[in-house]
Amino acid sequence: MPIDVQGTFVSQKINKVRWIPEDYVETKCFFAGSWDDDENSIKVWGFESPHEDEEVEYPRQLSEYPVDGDVTQIKFTEKNKIAVSISNGDVKVLEVSAYDKHTPLREVYHWKKLHNYGENECSCTSLDTLEGDIVSIGEDGNIHILNGRRGDVARSITGADSCSLHSVCFIKHNEIITGNLRGHMKIWDLRSPDNKPTASFLLAGDELASTCIINHPTQPHIILAGSESGSLAVWDLRVNTFPTSLLNAHSAGVTEMQFHPENPNKLLTSSVSGELWDWNMEAMTKSSKGPDGQLAWLSLDDKNTMMVNSLMPKLHKAINTIHCDKGRILCGADNEAIYLIKNLKY
Amino acid sequence: MNNLNMDLVLFRGNGREPASNVKTFILPDKCFEKGVGCAWRNGNKFAIYPRSQTPSKTASTDVDNKILNIRQDVLLFTSILRKLVNESNGTYLLLQKAAETAKTTDNQVEFLKLSRQYRSIIRVCIENLQEALSRVQDGVEKNNLLSYITILYSIECIWHLCEILYIDNIPGDIVLPYLLEWVRFHFPCHEQTASHLLEACERGSEDHQDYWITVIGMVVQGRVDVARALMKLHSAAETNEFKLVDNSLRSMPVYSVYGGISTGEFTITWKHWQAECRSKLSSGVLSNEPKLELIMRLITGDFGAFSSIRGDYTSWYDLLGGWVMYTAPWARRHELASASAACAELGDALSNSRLDRAIRALLDGDLYQVIHEIQQMSDNGWFVTHLTDILYHCGKLRILDKHQTDVTNRLRDSLILDYGSLLMEHKSLWTVGLSYLASCPPEGLRRAELILERMPLKTEAKVMRVMAEAKKYGLVDVGVSACVCQCAVQGGVGRLGAGVAWAVRARSGAAAGRAAHAALRRYVRARRLPAEDLLLAAGPALLLHDTLLFLGKYCDFHRLYKDREFKKAAQLLVSLITSKIAPDYFWETLLLDTLPLLESDEPVFSSSDTYEIMLCLELKPAGLDSEKADLLRLALARNLARTVLSEGGENKQTEDGKTT
Numbered sequence A: 001m002p003i004d005v006q007g008t009f010v011s012q013k014i015n016k017v018r019w020i021p022e023d024y025v026e027t028k029c030f031f032a033g034s035w036d037d038d039e040n041s042i043k044v045w046g047f048e049s050p051h052e053d054e055e056v057e058y059p060r061q062l063s064e065y066p067v068d069g070d071v072t073q074i075k076f077t078e079k080n081k082i083a084v085s086i087s088n089g090d091v092k093v094l095e096v097s098a099y100d101k102h103t104p105l106r107e108v109y110h111w112k113k114l115h116n117y118g119e120n121e122c123s124c125t126s127l128d129t130l131e132g133d134i135v136s137i138g139e140d141g142n143i144h145i146l147n148g149r150r151g152d153v154a155r156s157i158t159g160a161d162s163c164s165l166h167s168v169c170f171i172k173h174n175e176i177i178t179g180n181l182r183g184h185m186k187i188w189d190l191r192s193p194d195n196k197p198t199a200s201f202l203l204a205g206d207e208l209a210s211t212c213i214i215n216h217p218t219q220p221h222i223i224l225a226g227s228e229s230g231s232l233a234v235w236d237l238r239v240n241t242f243p244t245s246l247l248n249a250h251s252a253g254v255t256e257m258q259f260h261p262e263n264p265n266k267l268l269t270s271s272v273s274g275e276l277w278d279w280n281m282e283a284m285t286k287s288s289k290g291p292d293g294q295l296a297w298l299s300l301d302d303k304n305t306m307m308v309n310s311l312m313p314k315l316h317k318a319i320n321t322i323h324c325d326k327g328r329i330l331c332g333a334d335n336e337a338i339y340l341i342k343n344l345k346y
Numbered sequence B: 001m002n003n004l005n006m007d008l009v010l011f012r013g014n015g016r017e018p019a020s021n022v023k024t025f026i027l028p029d030k031c032f033e034k035g036v037g038c039a040w041r042n043g044n045k046f047a048i049y050p051r052s053q054t055p056s057k058t059a060s061t062d063v064d065n066k067i068l069n070i071r072q073d074v075l076l077f078t079s080i081l082r083k084l085v086n087e088s089n090g091t092y093l094l095l096q097k098a099a100e101t102a103k104t105t106d107n108q109v110e111f112l113k114l115s116r117q118y119r120s121i122i123r124v125c126i127e128n129l130q131e132a133l134s135r136v137q138d139g140v141e142k143n144n145l146l147s148y149i150t151i152l153y154s155i156e157c158i159w160h161l162c163e164i165l166y167i168d169n170i171p172g173d174i175v176l177p178y179l180l181e182w183v184r185f186h187f188p189c190h191e192q193t194a195s196h197l198l199e200a201c202e203r204g205s206e207d208h209q210d211y212w213i214t215v216i217g218m219v220v221q222g223r224v225d226v227a228r229a230l231m232k233l234h235s236a237a238e239t240n241e242f243k244l245v246d247n248s249l250r251s252m253p254v255y256s257v258y259g260g261i262s263t264g265e266f267t268i269t270w271k272h273w274q275a276e277c278r279s280k281l282s283s284g285v286l287s288n289e290p291k292l293e294l295i296m297r298l299i300t301g302d303f304g305a306f307s308s309i310r311g312d313y314t315s316w317y318d319l320l321g322g323w324v325m326y327t328a329p330w331a332r333r334h335e336l337a338s339a340s341a342a343c344a345e346l347g348d349a350l351s352n353s354r355l356d357r358a359i360r361a362l363l364d365g366d367l368y369q370v371i372h373e374i375q376q377m378s379d380n381g382w383f384v385t386h387l388t389d390i391l392y393h394c395g396k397l398r399i400l401d402k403h404q405t406d407v408t409n410r411l412r413d414s415l416i417l418d419y420g421s422l423l424m425e426h427k428s429l430w431t432v433g434l435s436y437l438a439s440c441p442p443e444g445l446r447r448a449e450l451i452l453e454r455m456p457l458k459t460e461a462k463v464m465r466v467m468a469e470a471k472k473y474g475l476v477d478v479g480v481s482a483c484v485c486q487c488a489v490q491g492g493v494g495r496l497g498a499g500v501a502w503a504v505r506a507r508s509g510a511a512a513g514r515a516a517h518a519a520l521r522r523y524v525r526a527r528r529l530p531a532e533d534l535l536l537a538a539g540p541a542l543l544l545h546d547t548l549l550f551l552g553k554y555c556d557f558h559r560l561y562k563d564r565e566f567k568k569a570a571q572l573l574v575s576l577i578t579s580k581i582a583p584d585y586f587w588e589t590l591l592l593d594t595l596p597l598l599e600s601d602e603p604v605f606s607s608s609d610t611y612e613i614m615l616c617l618e619l620k621p622a623g624l625d626s627e628k629a630d631l632l633r634l635a636l637a638r639n640l641a642r643t644v645l646s647e648g649g650e651n652k653q654t655e656d657g658k659t660t
Helices: A282-286 A300-305 B079-102 B108-135 B139-167 B176-186 B191-200 B211-220 B224-232 B240-250 B263-282 B290-299 B303-312 B320-327 B337-344 B354-364 B367-375 B382-393 B408-424 B430-438 B443-453 B460-472 B476-492 B496-506 B509-526 B532-536 B539-544 B546-562 B566-579 B584-592 B594-598 B607-619 B626-646 B649-659
Strands: A004-009 A014-019 A029-034 A040-048 A058-067 A071-078 A081-086 A091-095 A106-111 A124-130 A133-138 A143-147 A153-157 A165-172 A175-180 A184-189 A199-202 A210-215 A222-227 A231-236 A245-248 A254-259 A266-271 A276-280 A307-310 A319-325 A328-333 A337-342 B002-006 B036-040 B045-050 B068-072
Touching: A004 B079, A014 A071, A014 A328, A014 A337, A029 A058, A029 A071, A040 A071, A081 A124, A081 A133, A091 A133, A106 A143, A133 A165, A165 A210, A165 A222, A175 A210, A184 B532, A210 A254, A222 A254, A231 A254, A266 A319, B079 B108, B079 B382, B079 B430, B108 B139, B108 B382, B139 B176, B139 B354, B139 B367, B139 B382, B176 B320, B191 B211, B191 B224, B211 B224, B211 B290, B211 B303, B211 B320, B224 B240, B240 B263, B240 B290, B263 B290, B290 B303, B290 B320, B320 B337, B337 B354, B354 B367, B367 B382, B382 B408, B408 B430, B408 B443, B430 B443, B430 B460, B443 B460, B443 B476, B460 B476, B476 B496, B476 B509, B496 B509, B496 B532, B496 B539, B509 B546, B509 B584, B532 B546, B539 B546, B546 B566, B566 B584, B566 B594, B566 B607, B584 B594, B584 B607, B584 B626, B594 B626, B607 B626
Parallel strands: A014 A319, A071 A124, A124 A165, A254 A319, B002 B068
Antiparallel strands: A004 A337, A014 A029, A029 A040, A040 A058, A071 A081, A081 A091, A091 A106, A124 A133, A133 A143, A143 A153, A165 A175, A175 A184, A184 A199, A210 A222, A222 A231, A231 A245, A254 A266, A266 A276, A276 A307, A319 A328, A328 A337, B036 B045, B045 B068
């Protein structure tokens, strides 16, 4: 079946979308967090087909949870719990009922003004989760490690960066990587007591922010970062500290990246330029074996061999977020619409 | 501050209808007691305040010392209509692209497609509103929704007619089939009854109370087949009278461009047919069947007959299709004026609503009047902007001012600029507004610049988005000013590193200098160097400003010192001192930093270095208080003693040569 794109206008600019995982059936419901409006909220939506036999599904709003500020990141800590970072500096853990998605989200934990400039408000720009642990970062340059099970702050690295931090990712349980406004990446060992990064390097020479970081699902030493300029950097943490590849990809900032959960050779990226791309990374991993017999990632000059497809006609406004589950991709954009892309081959 | 939420309709002065467009709102009297003042705020907002105030000691809750913020209540900002705004924006941008390509190739089909897209957007919006209507309980809310629906219905109706008359490519310009379709689509009365009756298919259907109204409705809508089928269900359908009428309806010639006959030929056949009908009518055979007689009179285009049924319809344009069909079925697009005039005069209830006038003007081909009418609709200019734009691109719009100069361009631009500026006011819809403004260069971009510069930027994410948008449209200054602002904001909350980073982004020497000064002052005060991580990795960005460069180098000195590379640290420090770019307030720190190095076990300053430091110390007497200065002099003297001795005689001679 060909790829099928279907958009729904929702009267809110969507900054994050996340499928709510289901056990044995196809995912039907998702979270959507809005931004840059007078009133923002996290909504739970569910797809319904108005007529039983029809293929077309329309999302219907099931519940709404208002937040005071932009929703900057949503990540799962457990199957039905999400950690949410908000631009007023708060971090919340919210729970959606496993049985009835119509019931409003329940607040499990709430760290008020976790990120702040003293009295002044400061945005919590992103967070990442790993099995119940949460790491949050903010414009104040601080890193907080939160325990999503007990609800306490396990560790704080204050003054981790003199610039505002914009992206974060868990590498291991005890290791995180952060990226700041200038594309300065730092790796932190959470076991070491002093607030010093174990390594640091620059994303690119243009001094633009790193907007998102992810690691490869099966080769965790491979780290990818998206830049405000639209380029994509790949590091192999075992080898060295400068990017193995720096790909000029989108024409404007990369907003979110995701490896396909079922096929680690497939990478999806979205951009401020309104593009949604599907990368075939197979060529990048397969082609060469390093001297130690391990897979080596290709270097910069071979980037032409990459297979990149556009999944959707270019939008006139920024696409802020993507989330993929099997053959179905959700994306949220600044034109106040949510798109469902079906029948993706993976 | 009170926020009064009002629906302000501002008077648009184009002179045609003055007073009726002015609405009056009553503000609390006390406002005006002390002389009222008024000031514009951003967008369609203004504030009213008492001009002279006597400060009252007790905090009063009266209105007299309050500022009233008055803003226009913008319909388009309601949640459901925001979908319309966003979706139509996509179509609008596609249209601009299509217009770009239409310059080289004919692109009429593309325009028609986009016009249909607009209409389907309106249709979806109406459906959404109806769905919402079925859910609300609140009376006020219900009324609001109803009025939105009415507005959108009129918009859809006018747009469709406009599409037929100006955008669609009609073969041979014979407009009748399209006109009938339009009437059927927008005024689907009787349709349900007809299908109901046909489905039941019972003889003697005339017992149904709406039987005749439905039959006549079908005749008037040009659905002759349906009318005939319905007449067959009459219990007297086998009588001669019925057969006569049925025969007349059946034999009505229908014109088709592809039928192979010329218009002239068709006209003759048609007139012949109508004359036959008239003769049947005048023979009086139908005098016993008034309803059948009415049908015959209608199909002969009898004004009186149309007039008599006008009361059964809400508007004159319900009858327009029928009138054209039975008086001039060969009418071309531009020949509809007389038909519309005739229809409008039907009956005695002379309706003069906005929709009436807009449709009249449309049929008359007076697009200026159409735009004028739809501009008055309370949809905040959504309709007039998009319709004018598409007509403009189709090349169908030509508006002349009183000096007969073509102002079409300016009219379109001014409508789009107004609409774009309106959307820019909204916190979330600013990107949409921006894309409208950007499609009207150069003025649109200048406006966008002014509005963007004044937009509140609370988070860096938004700053970055504003910069991305500014870059997209080439508004370099906006990007720079956003960075400089952000630099100041970060400096204000004590985030000097971020301040420097934003200054570097702005490529603004002044801002970088300010940030660097702030960092140095903080060091003087707190002895902690901010933003070390940034400065050590900054590279060429430091060249933006002397002070920033100094700060970077000074930071480097600290790093060297910490790494116990005293020789290199000392060299760097001397070069910092001798370069004399250090700000005055920093001299004390800089000179005192030499102390530990002077006292180190190994001498790290050469004698010439020591002379330089001494020179600077004497040249900047204000830098140090005397006690510290003496301490430093002592250290310098001791260092000099060490170094002069250790340095060789040859070296010493050159030193002498230099100093003398």
